[in-house]
Amino acid sequence: LKLWGVSQEEVAKWALENRLKNDPPVLYSKDNALANFLTKGEVPIVNLFDTKEDVFDSECFCLTTSNIFDGASAILYPEKLEEIREIIGEDYYILPTSIHDCMVVRKSFALTHPNMKECLNELNTLEPLDFLSDNVYEYLGEEKRLMIFKDFEKEQEKPKHRDHER
Numbered sequence: 001l002k003l004w005g006v007s008q009e010e011v012a013k014w015a016l017e018n019r020l021k022n023d024p025p026v027l028y029s030k031d032n033a034l035a036n037f038l039t040k041g042e043v044p045i046v047n048l049f050d051t052k053e054d055v056f057d058s059e060c061f062c063l064t065t066s067n068i069f070d071g072a073s074a075i076l077y078p079e080k081l082e083e084i085r086e087i088i089g090e091d092y093y094i095l096p097t098s099i100h101d102c103m104v105v106r107k108s109f110a111l112t113h114p115n116m117k118e119c120l121n122e123l124n125t126l127e128p129l130d131f132l133s134d135n136v137y138e139y140l141g142e143e144k145r146l147m148i149f150k151d152f153e154k155e156q157e158k159p160k161h162r163d164h165e166r
Contacts, residue, residue: 016076023065025049025074027084027104029058048087049080055088059109063094064101071100072132075146085141092139093149096132097123107138116149 001008027048035043046053048061055061063084064071074080075094085091088106093116095103103123105116116136124134138149 019073020077023067023073025063025065025077025080026071027061027063027087029055030060030062031058033062049083058088059106061088061104062101063104068100072096072098072102075102075137078144081139081146082141082144085139091141094137094139094146095120095123096135096137098130099132100130 001011026045028045029048032043032046036045048055061084063074065074075096084104088104091107093105093107095105095116097103097120117134120134120136124131136149137146139146
């Protein structure tokens with residue numbers, strides 16, 4: 001990098017910009033995903049980043065990238081995390097279901113932390129190479145911050161780390 005006269009930060013910024021340009025994020029409702037599946041593709045996946053259609057009735061969404069492979073990387077796009085908040089109208093939780101996608105759940109969808117962790121653990125019965133994390137994340141729009149969600153009303157047990165967690 002010194003030879004080229006660039007910093008690690010510049011390279012990281014360029015890499016993120018290229019990733020966003022070449023493999024943009026896709027956000028769609030679980031209802032849309034189910035309709036697409038049941039009609040064998042006749043009902044197309046609607047990318048909410050492109051259409052901004054009304055999602056008032058949807059509680060859960062899928063976040064991935066256009067080619068799906070390593071699609072959970074879409075959480076690296078800070079401006080897209082805020083755009084998700086604008087689309088769904090509130091703060092939300094992210095459940096990283098694999099390295100290929102994440103589930104986005106509205107905060108008003110009354111899942112408790114233990115239920116979300118249980119749901120994530122059931123979804124994470126994957127090949128070790130596809131596993132991303134067993135943490136539930138929370139996006140706080142006022143702070144524009146993504147963080148590990150902790151239920152402060154209940155005593156947390158120490159997280160169980162997996163040998164293959166990244």
